[in-house]
Amino acid sequence: MTIQSRNADLKRVPFSDLALQWREIETDVMPELKALFEASAFSLGPWVDRFEEEIAAYIGTPHAIAVNSGTSALHLAMIAAGIGPGDKVLVPANTFIATLWAVLYVGAEPILCDVDRASWCIDPTDVERRITKGVKAIIPVHLYGQPADMDRILALAARHSLIIIEDVAQAIAARHRGKSLGTLGRFGCYSFYPGKNLGAAGEGGLVVAEAADAARRIRCLRHHAQTERYVHGELGFNYRMDGIQGLILSHKLKRLDRWTEERRLVAERYRAAFAGLPVEVPRAVNGDHVWHLFVLHSPERERLRAHLTALNIDTGLHYPVPLHRQPCFAQLAIDRTTFPNADRNARECLSLPIYAGMTSGQVERVIDGVRSFFSRH
Ligand SMILES: *Cc1c(COP(=O)(O)O)cnc(C)c1O
DSSP states (O other): OOOHHHHHEEEEOOOOOTTTHHHHHHHHHHHHHHHHHTTTBBBSSSSHHHHHHHHHHHOOEEEEEEEEHHHHHHHHHHHHTOOOOOOOEEEEESSSHHHHHHHHHOOOEEEEEEEEEETOOOOOOOOHOOOTTTTEOOOBGGGGOOOHHHHHHHHHHHHHTEEEEEOTTOOOTOTTTEEEESSSHHHEEOOOOTSSSOSSSSEEEEEEEHHHHHHHHHHHTTTTTTTEEEEEEEOBBBBBBBBHHHHHHHHHHHHHHHHHHHHHHHHHHHHHHHHSSSBBBOOHHHHHHHOOOOOEEOOTTTHHHHHHHHTTBOOOOOSSSSSSGGGGGTSOOOOSSSHHEEEEEEEEEEEEEETTTTOHHHHHHHHHHHHHHHHHO
């Protein structure tokens, strides 16, 4: 091995690389950005309108309302679902914290549920166990890019008259029986945080709905609940999407299918390479998977992670502290012993680099890194 190729080998493999996306869209974006500035279309405006039309068609929904974050999207969906004090909402114990904020923002009570050991999404068997009077809604999170078990969740929701609000922040472009995730429940909530599969140049989010009246209300709520200029029908919010985000997202949406395909190819290479190793390799157990994250599980997580770090390979943890162990819920009277899978995930999960534009050499570096750990130990 020459010195040069050795140095190339030691170059950092980043967890993701958003500059690659920028290089693809830059030439298309720059003239439009100039036009946007000339028009001062900074808050909502024609570029956001265009994006809403495009994403509604892409997802296959009659109504798409662009907002300023995924957290805001979830919050408005909870309000439009009529959920408030006295209501209980089922939420997985293993998710990003924002899923839970939405429940707390409207004064409802979260009922945490354990996750399934294969998909790491909410476990329908545990959901069924925890349904009591007062449970009004469920927020299935399509975690890591994979659908939750929607066949069983839809059946449970029908049997117990639960409202489904899907958290699709990590799974845009994934489908269930031919339909986009986000269109199976009453509301679908997406995030365009830069690192998501479809990421803005800042913050962004989206709510999709089938019902025209609910969509109209959400559209109104995001803009100070303004019904006509300076007239406000109810408690409103400033959750508008920036014009710049609408513009950027339009150009990225055109490339989303190809980028998703690239993620799938990386995932397939990892899966084939790790098949014989003593690790739990993620797989698509509920049909589709868009691989927002590639999450391995190993009891040796800490040592494996240190080994990869020493090889200059970045990794992540999703998520190291489950919801029932968050310090902000220390006062919450919940039994903290009944989430064995969420706890296991927190201890054993390890996310490997995966993104559109990842080179074959980088994928190889990660594969060699993981393999060399297990051949040494
Ligand atoms: C990113 C994310 C959110 C929140 O989205 P923001 O745009 O960061 O507010 C909600 N739920 C899940 C599962 C997420 O990954």
